[in-house]
Amino acid sequence: MVVSMATAQRGNDVRVARAQRKRARLTPHEELASLLREHGGLIVRIARSHESDRGRAEELVQDIHVAIWQALPKFRGEANVRTFIARIAQNRAITHVTREARRPRSAPLEEIVDVLPSDAATPEDAAAETQARRRLQRAVGELPLALRLAVTLALEGFSPDEVATVLGISTSAASVRLHRAKAALMDKIGEA
């Protein structure tokens, strides 16, 4: 057990060192572009879960890009890059939600959901998948903010530990929050 943990730690160190070497060779613009190539979807999905208006969701995405750009020099690869990006995205989203609360909404989410190429067997299956995705995105968007923050991270595949790190709460509080968030999401999907 101890040996396997030590091996995992070594593996992690090697990955971090490799990432640092790779980052050291890139210009800041290339580094940002590389990060966004890998994690751009995560950023857009988080932005859309907090903002249903097309134009404002794009503004929020740009805002997150700028924040990542500004934070990059301080990032030394000691933390998981996805966690680093998710923290920035959620922080920016909260600032956005606070600022935009008094502005009226215009375009509903349905209009901004892209119709994506799907690996579904038939066009009917693809349409059903798109419909299901829209329902899920709408249900996430309707959750209260605290639950929405937790559930978007869970849907992105973050563990309770990582959710706790991003939100700045204890792991046990994160687990409770995730449990409630998932239940609330299933209720919302059931209502739809």
Add this chain to the structure above:
Amino acid sequence: MSTNDWTELTRLWQSDVPAAAPALEVIARQQRRVWAWRLTWISEVVCTILGVAASVWIMTLSAPFGIVTGAGALALTLFAAGGSLWARSLPRAPAEESVLASLDAALHRARVSVRWGLASFWIMVAFLLYVAMMSFVWASGGANPPGAERRMLVVVGVWAVWGAICQAFVVVYYQRRIHELGRLEDLKRALDDGTP
């Protein structure tokens, strides 16, 4: 909810892979804004120096109430400079901080801003009262040289208009900060206990 349900939802969620080009233009604009901030900072320093110099010059004039007018102008200049320094020294949580930590920092900033707005409001009230008092004193003094009353009325009028404009901005600023503080406190409550 079964694990399969959740796995399917996760797959569905992540199957949406929208691409967004890096906001390089916005970043470039942001870099230019750094220069604008520096220029604003320099202009504030220059205005403070000019304000102090003008105040001292007014105090050295042998005009009636020159000392009082100069001291008032000096106090206002120093107050504005202090306010600018104070506003700039507000802590700003790094973007990569946890959500709760950055919300705490935002709350702190909003509370300080509300206090700053309130203080500015009363300072402007004091300033307008000061201008009014000066005009009454001048009007009742009778020691002014011929033609001086008209010039002083113009000076008082300009100061009063300036004060009223500043006050309008202060009131709008204060109301916005109060609303922002309310929204942040709601968010904080929601994040603390996970309820809406």
